[in-house]
Amino acid sequence: MSTQATTRPSPPARSDAGPAVEVVDLVKRYGRSGRPAVDGLGFAVRRGEVFGLLGPNGAGKTTTVGVLTTRVTPTSGHATVAGIDVATDPVAARAVLGVVPQRPNLDRSQATTSPDELSGGQAQRLIIARGLMHDPQVLFLDEPSTGLDPQARLFVHDRVADLAASGVTIVLTTHDMDEAAKLADRVGIVDHGKLLALDSPSALVAALPGEATIDLVLTGADAATVRGRVGELRGVAGVDDRTGETDETVRLRVRCDGEAGAALPPVLGAVAATGATVHQVELGEPTLEDVFIDLTGRGLR
Amino acid sequence: MTAPARTVSQGRAFLGVLGRDLAVTGKEFGSFISQVLVQPFFLLFVFGVVLGQLGYVTPGYAQLLLPGLLALNAFFVAVQATALPLVIDFSYTKEIEDRLLAPLSTRLVAVEKIVFGAMRGLFGSLVMIPVGYLVLDRVDWDLAGLPFAALLLVLGSLAGGAAGLVIGTLVSPRRINVVFAVVITPLLFTGSTQFPFLQLENLRWFQVVCAFNPITYVSEGLRGALTPSVPHLPGWVCLLALVASCAIFGYVGLRGFVRRALD
Numbered sequence: 001m002s003t004q005a006t007t008r009p010s011p012p013a014r015s016d017a018g019p020a021v022e023v024v025d026l027v028k029r030y031g032r033s034g035r036p037a038v039d040g041l042g043f044a045v046r047r048g049e050v051f052g053l054l055g056p057n058g059a060g061k062t063t064t065v066g067v068l069t070t071r072v073t074p075t076s077g078h079a080t081v082a083g084i085d086v087a088t089d090p091v092a093a094r095a096v097l098g099v100v101p102q103r104p105n106l107d108r109s110q111a112t113t114s115p116d117e118l119s120g121g122q123a124q125r126l127i128i129a130r131g132l133m134h135d136p137q138v139l140f141l142d143e144p145s146t147g148l149d150p151q152a153r154l155f156v157h158d159r160v161a162d163l164a165a166s167g168v169t170i171v172l173t174t175h176d177m178d179e180a181a182k183l184a185d186r187v188g189i190v191d192h193g194k195l196l197a198l199d200s201p202s203a204l205v206a207a208l209p210g211e212a213t214i215d216l217v218l219t220g221a222d223a224a225t226v227r228g229r230v231g232e233l234r235g236v237a238g239v240d241d242r243t244g245e246t247d248e249t250v251r252l253r254v255r256c257d258g259e260a261g262a263a264l265p266p267v268l269g270a271v272a273a274t275g276a277t278v279h280q281v282e283l284g285e286p287t288l289e290d291v292f293i294d295l296t297g298r299g300l301r
Numbered sequence: 302m303t304a305p306a307r308t309v310s311q312g313r314a315f316l317g318v319l320g321r322d323l324a325v326t327g328k329e330f331g332s333f334i335s336q337v338l339v340q341p342f343f344l345l346f347v348f349g350v351v352l353g354q355l356g357y358v359t360p361g362y363a364q365l366l367l368p369g370l371l372a373l374n375a376f377f378v379a380v381q382a383t384a385l386p387l388v389i390d391f392s393y394t395k396e397i398e399d400r401l402l403a404p405l406s407t408r409l410v411a412v413e414k415i416v417f418g419a420m421r422g423l424f425g426s427l428v429m430i431p432v433g434y435l436v437l438d439r440v441d442w443d444l445a446g447l448p449f450a451a452l453l454l455v456l457g458s459l460a461g462g463a464a465g466l467v468i469g470t471l472v473s474p475r476r477i478n479v480v481f482a483v484v485i486t487p488l489l490f491t492g493s494t495q496f497p498f499l500q501l502e503n504l505r506w507f508q509v510v511c512a513f514n515p516i517t518y519v520s521e522g523l524r525g526a527l528t529p530s531v532p533h534l535p536g537w538v539c540l541l542a543l544v545a546s547c548a549i550f551g552y553v554g555l556r557g558f559v560r561r562a563l564d
Contacts, residue, residue: 030564063564071401072564081473095404105395130399 013102019084020138020169021068026077028063028193037063037077039193045138045171050164052184053173054288059174060193062102065142068171069099079191082137100127100134102143121152128159132168139163141172145179177288189292196295204291210237210255211286214267221276223250229270230254235263240293249279255286314405315413335376337424337425338432341370345429345436362429365442365524365531367433367448369494371426372519375454376461376492379422381483383414383465385477391561392474401562409444411466411558415551419455426454446526449536450529453526456543457519463547464515466554470561497524499532515546 021044028038038060045051053061066072067079070090079086082096101144106126118126124144131139141160145153160183174180177299180187181201188198197204218226227239234255242251256263260283271278326333349363390397400410433440472480491507491514498521501508511517524540526529 066564069402071398071562091404091406094402099396099398099402101395103395105398125306 003038019044019080020047020049020082021051021171022078023081024078025041026064026067026079027075028060028067028072029075038067038074040077041190041193041195042077043188043195043198045168047137047163048167048171049185050160050172050183052180052187053171054175054177054180054184054187054292055173055188055190056175059175059176059190061190062066062142063186063193064081064190065099065140065171069097069140070094079290086204095134096137098134098139100124100131100139100141100144102146103202105287106130119152120148121155124127124148124156128156132163136168137169138169141170143173143175145174145176174267177292181288187288189295191292191296199289201288204288205286208237208286208290210286212256212258212263213262213286213290214254214256214260214264215242215265215280215282215284216252216254216271216278217249217280218252218271218276218278219249221250221271221274223252225274226250226252226271226276229274230267233263233266233270236267240290242293250276251288255290260284311405311409313348314403318400318403318405318410318413319345319417322413323420325482326421329415333421335429336381337374337421338428341429342432342436344495345433349437354479364436364528365497366495367429367437367440368523368527369492369520370433371429371454372457372516373489373492373494374429375422375426375457375519376464376516377422377489379418379458379461381418382421382467383418383462384472385467387414387466387469388472388474388477391470393451397562405453405501407562408555410562411555414469415457415459415462415466415554416465416497417427418465419458422458423454424459426458443529446529450523450526453519453539454499454544456516456547458559460515460519460543460546463550463554466558467550470554470557488514488516493520497521498534515543518542518546 002073023040023044026038026041027036041060041064043051055061067074068081070086070093074087081093084093084096087092087283106123122258128141128144128260141156143197144160145156147235148156157179160170160172164185172179172183184201186198186200187204189196189204199207223241223243227241230236230252231239237255237257240253240255242253244251254263254267256267264281264283268278317484345363346367348358349366351436352358353363363550387397397410400413401407403410405413468477468480468484491511493511493514494516497499497510501511518534518539521534521535522543525536525539
């Protein structure tokens with residue numbers, strides 16, 4: 001503490017022990033409009049962690065990152081980056097954080113190439129490099145791979161992994177559950193401005209009832225009837241209706257205890273008993289998407 | 302290991318952001334200089350040379366016009382340099398968000414925009430001097446008035462930069478063309494650029510209109526300093542009016558900027 005005080009005179013309370021990012025009871029209401037974009041959000045990000053905010057568009061992720069990167073003034077609540085209060089000391093906060101914004105905002109008048117001539121992937125590389133130029137302690141990436149081709153997306157993912165390995169704390173937002181599961185040490189699931197769950201991707205998935213999934217596409221019976229029959233089976237933890245509004249077929253996801261293969265014969269038998277015809281069967285494991293559906297009753301997109 | 306905190310002073314960050322904007326101007330120097338010179342050159346040439354040779358204006362008119370054009374460029378180039386990029390930045394390119402992440406208070410980012418616009422305005426005004434010497438047969442300036450003239454040009458440029466901040470933060474990109482047509486054109490012709498303010502006594506309403514245009518005080522002050530034989534407003538009135546313009550536009554512009562910059 002004493003040596004730090006001499007080398008770092010200005011910002012108070014910059015202890016390395018505290019969380020890299022802390023958000024407490026954060027509320028943001030735009031204008032006087034009714035529902036807040038962020039509604040009492042709270043979480044802490046450990047130093048060196050890759051933290052993902054996962055939620056559908058409009059969940060309040062970008063607003064939260066906006067507050068943390070000093071672009072949005074919070075209505076109430078408290079947010080710190082590297083121990084610095086972003087609302088009361090934005091200038092000091094800007095020195096320790098880096099941002100990769102959702103929309104590319106490179107200078108049009110860049111040296112030899114105009115950013116309009118760069119591909120999405122090249123622009124994103126440049127933006128990440130720019131965000132790291134001042135050696136930030138925390139890097140915020142808002143939807144870092146939205147709109148990128150698979151190759152550029154992979155590049156972004158690799159960079160995030162490299163940065164995390166070098167000790168930079170990373171906060172990223174995404175509506176892509178695969179991205180969240182792949183990159184983040186811990187994921188906060190956000191909807192309507194509230195935090196619904198917070199844990200490592202594997203722990204979130206493990207907390208779901210059921211260890212395996214069976215996806216069924218069928219016709220000839222209504223979803224409710226089939227759900228009822230299948231749901232009664234022993235070894236079935238739950239049945240989600242995943243039929244889209246425009247789908248002509250019924251799509252169900254059966255979550256089962258133990259191995260999917262063992263549960264399959266009785267499930268297919270129960271479906272057949274309702275008079276339905278099965279067109280497609282797929283076995284798998286539950287994902288963060290299932291966690292989201294379990295929490296909100298609807299899909300991510 | 303965490304990197305040690307970088308304690309960059311706000312002053313250094315300010316200079317860094319300003320340096321970046323100036324470097325960009327340097328890169329587009331050709332297009333910048335043509336934007337700055339073409340209009341006043343033609344004004345000077347047609348009103349100062351062509352009409353003079355045709356005998357429609359008296360030979361001394363060019364002497365009156367040149368300080369006015371210096372004033373006009375100082376204010377106008379600054380307005381445009383600040384307003385146009387901001388309108389686009391805030392609406393489409395979002396380049397401004399990058400500047401707002403500099404370790405610099407949001408207000409200082411706005412001040413940087415004013416100072417940058419003012420520097421371009423000042424430059425645009427100064428390049429009119431050699432143009433004047435080239436286009437006109439002779440330029441009779443009282444060189445003792447140069448320091449005061451320089452002060453007026455700096456203030457006029459700053460007022461222009463601040464006015465540009467007001468326009469740039471208040472006007473939406475869809476309306477910027479309309480605003481430039483209805484605001485800029487009247488400003489162009491009510492700044493006492495092409496006539497001495499005090500001789501408008503028989504056109505009182507127009508004189509009152511001109512009194513609300515900050516360019517009037519730059520033009521009049523410059524005439525007082527450089528061509529004192531032309532009737533002009535007293536220097537202290539011009540100084541006071543320009544300081545007031547800077548303060549008013551600066552206050553409104555900074556408020557507008559902070560409102561646009563922070564959600």
